[in-house]
Amino acid sequence: MLQINQVSKLFNPGTPDEKIALVGIQLHLKPADFVTVIGSNGAGKSTLMNIISGVMRPDTGTLHIEGAAVGSLPEFKRSQWIGRVFQDPMAGTAPNMTIEENLAMAFYRGKVRGFGLGVNAAKRRMFKEQVARLGIGLENRFGAKVGTLSGGERQALSLLMSTFTSPKILLLDEHTAALDPARAELITQITQDIVREMKLTTLMVTHNMEQAIRLGNRLIMMDKGRIILDIDETRKKDLTVERLLGEFEQISGKKLADDRIVLG
Amino acid sequence: MLNAIMKSVELGLLFALMALGVYITFRILDFPDLTVDGSFTTGGAIAAVMIAGGYSPWLATICAFLGGLVAGVCTGLLHTKGKINGLLSGILMMIALYSINLRIMGKKPNIAILNMDTIFTGANLLVVMIVVVVVVKLLLxxxxxxxxxxxxRATGDNxxxxxxxxxNTGTTKIIGLSLSNGLVALSGAFIVQQSGFGDVTMGVGMIVVGLASVIIGEAIFGAKTVFRATLAVILGSVVYRIVIALALRVEWLDASDVKLITALIVIIALVVPAARRSAKQKSQAHKRTAELLSGTGPKGGVS
Known part of the structure; x- marks a missing residue:
């Protein structure tokens, strides 16, 4: 489904601030894989997300989605295959537009935006059904501007918006990190349901070790721009936080340093 | 007095299309576009030259609109493809258009069309403008x-x-800028036909007049929905003309002070609501802190 071959990225090459963000990243995702990504500060997790979604271009290496080379496509063209939820609850929705208008924009992912009405009666009914699945009562506030929703509600809406056109790849960039524990758990639950139901190929960056172990069928750990650990489904089943930390120390020769890490 | 107000309503409607254009860039796209000063004249120049040349006034008006569309596309290309800062793109186009407008006008600084047929000939200006403005508003x-x-809208919002x-947000910006300047030029074409002449300096300060209309309209009539916001902009344009007319009745002010008055209106309209908001927020914070400390009132929530 997603094939990343020998992707590298340098920031500020040739200056005193040169920083290696990714080196020779090799990652293949099978359809319906749900991969969690953990790693220390500056490991390159966000850069990897930005490279896949097209916000940044790799310096070397290739990217394929379902066999199609997408490495040189700009973000807006790539987004027909890729759904993305950002860490910042403000980032995934347009605050001064209504819930239904936001959904209408998401509904047109990858299609030509012409002069058809964004929201009509049939679409409104369909959007309402979708929103009702979130189970947080947003379907009763359809005409409300998204800016009036709480962070958790906005994140749930973002999640629905980025998935309901069945993208080939779903990128979750620490999408529960900015929420309080109860809401984070709710969003995690919704994420799990949606990914399972729609069989989405998913890559999720998280700072929560327990979450990284509990969710998905594969776990990768990154450090200094490399993938240093790749744990498959069978090994992941009996993984614990302690063993994961131990593995990290063994491979990288240091303790996992992340000021935001949550052990679970 | 009544006559003066009628005159203001007419002028307000003539300039309302320009204000709608400014609303598209300034409010919807969140892009302060200064092309307006140039494209307003472009619309006026095209209409004046064509009408003076004997073309149908409606055809001249449509061509003026098209001229504005093209000017907006140029600004959009400078900004999105040339990666030039938005403000600077507008300023560059404004300056470039000054020369282009003179070319359009055959290097004459003004063209009179006093004795020519215009779209207002034999019609009631107020009725024509109400129809035009309402149609444009509803289409928008x-x-x-x-x-x-x-x-x-999302391009400006997130x-x-x-x-x-x-x-492709580059494309949506170009479309927005184009539409905006088209409306501005259309307004210029109407003004030329109402006043009977086109002048190369007629667009000077237009952006501030447009801003004044948008801000006054939103402050008085609100902008909760798109329908409300565009209506507010049109009414804002009318109110602005009435304010100016009233100001000019003050003895020690005269016509040359209009631009200063306009700038002052915009400054007041920008500063006062911001100051009021922050004062309100402060008092709200004080009140809630007191409530939380004394344990009364609703519990604080995290979300």
């Missing part, structure tokens, strides 16, 4: 509810988000 409202219109849903 409709456009902003289409898929393309939604993408345009550009990163709409790009992640596959909209």
């Amino acid at each position: 409202d409709l456009f902003l509810r289409t898929n393309l219109g939604l993408a345009l 550009e990163r988000m709409i790009r992640s849903f596959g909209a």
Whole structure:
């Protein structure tokens, strides 16, 4: 489904601030894989997300989605295959537009935006059904501007918006990190349901070790721009936080340093 | 007095299309576009030259609109393809248009069309303008509810988000700037036909007049929905003309002070609401802190 071959990225090459963000990243995702990504500060997790979604271009290496080379496509063209939820609850929705208008924009992912009405009666009914699945009562506030929703509600809406056109790849960039524990758990639950139901190929960056172990069928750990650990489904089943930390120390020769890490 | 107010309403409607153009860039796209000063004259120049040349006034008006569309596309290309800062793109186009407008006018600084047929000949100016403004407003409202219109609004509201849903925000910006300047030029064409002459300096300060209309309109009539906002902008344009007319009745003010008065209106309209908001927020914070300390009132929530 997603094939990343020998992707590298340098920031500020040739200056005193040169920083290696990714080196020779090799990652293949099978359809319906749900991969969690953990790693220390500056490991390159966000850069990897930005490279896949097209916000940044790799310096070397290739990217394929379902066999199609997408490495040189700009973000807006790539987004027909890729759904993305950002860490910042403000980032995934347009605050001064209504819930239904936001959904209408998401509904047109990858299609030509012409002069058809964004929201009509049939679409409104369909959007309402979708929103009702979130189970947080947003379907009763359809005409409300998204800016009036709480962070958790906005994140749930973002999640629905980025998935309901069945993208080939779903990128979750620490999408529960900015929420309080109860809401984070709710969003995690919704994420799990949606990914399972729609069989989405998913890559999720998280700072929560327990979450990284509990969710998905594969776990990768990154450090200094490399993938240093790749744990498959069978090994992941009996993984614990302690063993994961131990593995990290063994491979990288240091303790996992992340000021935001949550052990679970 | 009544006569003066009628005159202000007429002028307000003539300039309302320009204000709607400014609303598209300034409010919807969040792009302060200074092309307006140039494209207003472009519209006026095209209309004046064509009408003086004996063309149908309606054809001249449509060509003026097209001229504005092209000017907006140029600004959009400078900004999106040339990666030039938005403000600077507008200023560059404004300056470039000054020369272009003179060329359009055959290097004459003004063209009189006093004795020519215009779209207002034999018609009631007020009625014509009400019809035109209402039609343009409703079409604009409709456009902003289409898929393309939604993408345009999202470009100004959350550009990163709409790009992640596959909209080319460069294109939506160009479309918005184009439409905006088209409306501005259309307004210029109407003004030329109402006043009977086109002048190369007629656009000077237009952006501030447009801003004044948008801000006054939103402050008085609100902008909760697109329908309300565009209506507010039109009414704002009318109110602005009435304010200016009233100001000019003050003995020690005269016509040359209009631009200063306009600037002052915009400054007041920008400063006062911001100051009021922060004062309100402060008092709200004080009140809630007191409540939380004394344990009364609703519990604080995290979300």
